[in-house]
Amino acid sequence: xxTRFRLTPVMAALLPLFLLPLAQADSLPAGTxxxxxxxxxxxxxxxxxxxxxxxxxxxxxxxxxxxxxYFVQRQQLRAGERVRLTQADGQIEAEQLDYLLGERSGxxxxxxxxxxxxGKTLRGNAGKLEFQGKDNYRLRSARANTCDPxxxxxxxxASTIDLxxxxxxxxARNARVEFQGVPILYTPWIDFPxxxxxxSGLLFPTISTGSDGLQVSLPYYWNIAPNYDATITPRYIExxxxxxxxxxxxxxxxAQGQLYTEQLPNDKKSEQSRFLWKGEHVQQLAPALxxxxxxxxxxDDDYFDDFGDxxxxxxxxxxxxxxxxxxxxxxxxxxLKAQRYQTLQDENGTVxxxxxxxxxxxxxxxxxxxxxxxxxxSELTRFSHSSKQEGTRLVAxxxxxxxxxxxxxxxxxxxxxxxxxxxxxxxxxxxxxxSDERTLPIVSLDSGLYFxxxxxxxxxxxxxxxxxxxxxxxxxxxxxxSLPNFDTSENDFNFAQLFTENRFSGHDRINAANQVTAAxxxxxxxxxxxxxxxxxxxGQRFYLSRDDISLDGSSSERSEAGSDLLVTVGGDLSHSLxxxxxxxxxxxxxxxxxxxxxxxxxxxxxxxxxxxxRYGRDELIGSGSERDTLRxxxxxxxxxxxxxxxxxxxxxxxxxxxxxxxxxxxxxxxDGCWSMRVVGQRYVTDLDKxxxxxxxxxxxxxxxxxxxxxxxxxxxAIPGYSPINETTGN
Numbered sequence: 001x002x003t004r005f006r007l008t009p010v011m012a013a014l015l016p017l018f019l020l021p022l023a024q025a026d027s028l029p030a031g032t033x034x035x036x037x038x039x040x041x042x043x044x045x046x047x048x049x050x051x052x053x054x055x056x057x058x059x060x061x062x063x064x065x066x067x068x069x070y071f072v073q074r075q076q077l078r079a080g081e082r083v084r085l086t087q088a089d090g091q092i093e094a095e096q097l098d099y100l101l102g103e104r105s106g107x108x109x110x111x112x113x114x115x116x117x118x119g120k121t122l123r124g125n126a127g128k129l130e131f132q133g134k135d136n137y138r139l140r141s142a143r144a145n146t147c148d149p150x151x152x153x154x155x156x157x158a159s160t161i162d163l164x165x166x167x168x169x170x171x172a173r174n175a176r177v178e179f180q181g182v183p184i185l186y187t188p189w190i191d192f193p194x195x196x197x198x199x200s201g202l203l204f205p206t207i208s209t210g211s212d213g214l215q216v217s218l219p220y221y222w223n224i225a226p227n228y229d230a231t232i233t234p235r236y237i238e239x240x241x242x243x244x245x246x247x248x249x250x251x252x253x254x255a256q257g258q259l260y261t262e263q264l265p266n267d268k269k270s271e272q273s274r275f276l277w278k279g280e281h282v283q284q285l286a287p288a289l290x291x292x293x294x295x296x297x298x299x300d301d302d303y304f305d306d307f308g309d310x311x312x313x314x315x316x317x318x319x320x321x322x323x324x325x326x327x328x329x330x331x332x333x334x335x336l337k338a339q340r341y342q343t344l345q346d347e348n349g350t351v352x353x354x355x356x357x358x359x360x361x362x363x364x365x366x367x368x369x370x371x372x373x374x375x376x377x378s379e380l381t382r383f384s385h386s387s388k389q390e391g392t393r394l395v396a397x398x399x400x401x402x403x404x405x406x407x408x409x410x411x412x413x414x415x416x417x418x419x420x421x422x423x424x425x426x427x428x429x430x431x432x433x434x435s436d437e438r439t440l441p442i443v444s445l446d447s448g449l450y451f452x453x454x455x456x457x458x459x460x461x462x463x464x465x466x467x468x469x470x471x472x473x474x475x476x477x478x479x480x481x482s483l484p485n486f487d488t489s490e491n492d493f494n495f496a497q498l499f500t501e502n503r504f505s506g507h508d509r510i511n512a513a514n515q516v517t518a519a520x521x522x523x524x525x526x527x528x529x530x531x532x533x534x535x536x537x538x539g540q541r542f543y544l545s546r547d548d549i550s551l552d553g554s555s556s557e558r559s560e561a562g563s564d565l566l567v568t569v570g571g572d573l574s575h576s577l578x579x580x581x582x583x584x585x586x587x588x589x590x591x592x593x594x595x596x597x598x599x600x601x602x603x604x605x606x607x608x609x610x611x612x613x614r615y616g617r618d619e620l621i622g623s624g625s626e627r628d629t630l631r632x633x634x635x636x637x638x639x640x641x642x643x644x645x646x647x648x649x650x651x652x653x654x655x656x657x658x659x660x661x662x663x664x665x666x667x668x669x670x671d672g673c674w675s676m677r678v679v680g681q682r683y684v685t686d687l688d689k690x691x692x693x694x695x696x697x698x699x700x701x702x703x704x705x706x707x708x709x710x711x712x713x714x715x716x717a718i719p720g721y722s723p724i725n726e727t728t729g730n
Contacts, residue, residue: 039052135164205219291323440478514543559588
C-alpha cells in the first residue's frame, strides 16, 4: 500500500498539513509538495526519503522515480534510476535528477526530452540537461528534431543547445544537421526560433541548377526590431559571378514599406553590370489622407529573362514607377499621381512604351438619395512621351442611375454625359498648338429576371434557375480620328464585356452604340450544399445601328448585325470533377473564333489531373504584331504513385509551332517529418529562347528547408496543386 506525504518549506510549523486526507489533494496551497510512494522515511523538517513507485507533485510539476530524496530547507529534490519530470511545456526522462524546486535549476543526466509550444514540439536527448530557470534549458552533447517519437530520420546535433522559451529562441553551437545519418550542413553557431517567429541568423542555403549552371544562395535574416527587418543574400551563379541581394522591410503606426535590390557588378556572360531596384512606401498622413510611392528599375532589357523565373519574365514588360497622394472622404476620392514606365523588350520586339502621366489628378464621387445614385468620374492628366504627341487631357463623366431590385429581377436605368478636352503640344516643346474636345451622352438600361424550379441532375436534387438578361446602350457616333490615343486599347471580347458601355479601355476612344445585349443563364444548384453543379450561359450583342468607331478614332460601319455568339459552361459536376469552358462563334464568317475547355479531376489533396485546350483563329503571337492561329494543349497533374511518393508534371504544347512552351516533371516524397522535391522545368522566354531550371528541396518539418523551393512554380503550373506535407497521405 502506497503512502502519500505532503511537504512545505516550513515543515515543523505546518505539520498538520502533511496529514491532509487524499480527497483534498487538488486544493493544496501553491508551493506544496505532495509525495506518494511505497515507503517514506526521514525527519519531516529536514529531509524526506521515498522509494518504490515514487510520485511527487508540486504545482504544475510531477516527478516519477524509483527513489527520491527531498531536502526541505533548500527545496532540493534528488531522484534516480528511472526519472520522469512532467511539466506544462513538456516531459523529461533521465537516469538521475538533481533539482532545486524554488529556483527551477539543476541538472538531469542521460536525459531525453520533449518540449512543446504553439503546436511545435522539439524532441531529443542530451548527455546532460541543465535547468537554468523557468522555461530555460541547456542541453550538452545533444541532438534534437521535430519528428514523432522514435523517428530519427533527421536531427540537429550539437555540443550545446540552449532553449529559452521565454524569448522563444534556440541557440546551437558546433552544430550540424544530419539526414539519414549523413551530415548535410555544419555551422559553428546557429540560432532559430522555437515558435516559428522571427529571429536573426543565417537561413538555410538555397542550391539550384539551370541554364546558368550551379547557383548557391546563403541568406542572412536580421531581425532589427519588432517592426524592422532585413534579409541579406549573397548568391553565387556559376556562369555569371557573385550577386548580392538585399531586402529591407518596415512597419510603423502610420507607414509601411520595403526596399529590394540585386547587384551583380560584373556579369561574366554579358560583360556588364547588372542590377535591380524595387521599392514601395505607403504613408497614412491623416484618417482619410494617404501618400505612397512604388517602382522598379533594372539595368537592361534581358534582366528578368536571365535572373527571373517564368512568371517574372512574362509579367515584367513595363516596369512602373509612381508616386501618389490620395484623399478618401465618405463621398468619394481625390488622387494626385505621377507615373512613368521602363519598357523591356528584345531587339526584335515591338512593344510600345506607355505614356508617362506627369501628373494625373483624379476625382471620383458617389452619392445616393431616394433610390437614385449620382456618380462622377473625372481626371486631369498631362501625358509625356519621348517620341509621340504629348498633351493634357481633361475627362468628366457625371451620371445618374436608379435601381429597382426585387427577388424576381432587377431594372437599372442610367444616363450620363462623357466630356473630354485635349490641349496638345508640339513634340519638342510644351507650347499648346491646338485644342480639341468631345461630348457624348450615354444612356443604358440593364434588366434581368430570375426564375427557379425543382429539378434533378446526375440523380441529385437541384434548384434549376433560368435568368434572362437584357442590356441596352445608346451612344451617338462622333468621329474621333483627330484625337490622340494616350492610353486606350480594345478590350478582349468575353462574356463580361457584353455588359459594358464601351468596348475600349481608357478614355481616348468611346464606341458608337445603339445596341442591345441578350443573354440567358441557367444554373443547377445542389439543394444539399448550395454548390453550383452546372452553369450554362449564352449571349450576343445585337446592333440596332451599324455605326462604329475604330481604334484609330475614325468612323466606320459594321458589316454585321450582331457580335459573335458567346457560350460559357462551368461548374462542379461532382465532388471531384470541375468543368470550365467558353466558345466564341463568328456568325458573319460562319467560323469559330476561339474556344477553350478545361476539365479538372481533384478527388483529394495531392490528387489532381487537368486537361485544357485553347484555340484562337486570329491571335497575336509573342510580343510582336504577328497574328496567326493559336492551338495549345495543356496537361498537368499531381498524383500519388506509391506510398508517400507523388509525381508532378505539366506539358503546355503549341500545336501550331509543334513545340513545347513549358515542360515540368518531378517527384515528391513525404515521410511525415521531412519531405523532398525534385523538379525540372523548361520554358520559353521569347520566340527563340528557352530557360531551364532544376529544383531540389529537402524540407524538415517545423524547422527549415535546404535547397531551391519549387512550390511557386508547381502552384502556377498545376491547377489544384497541394503541398504534400499538407495532405493526409495516400
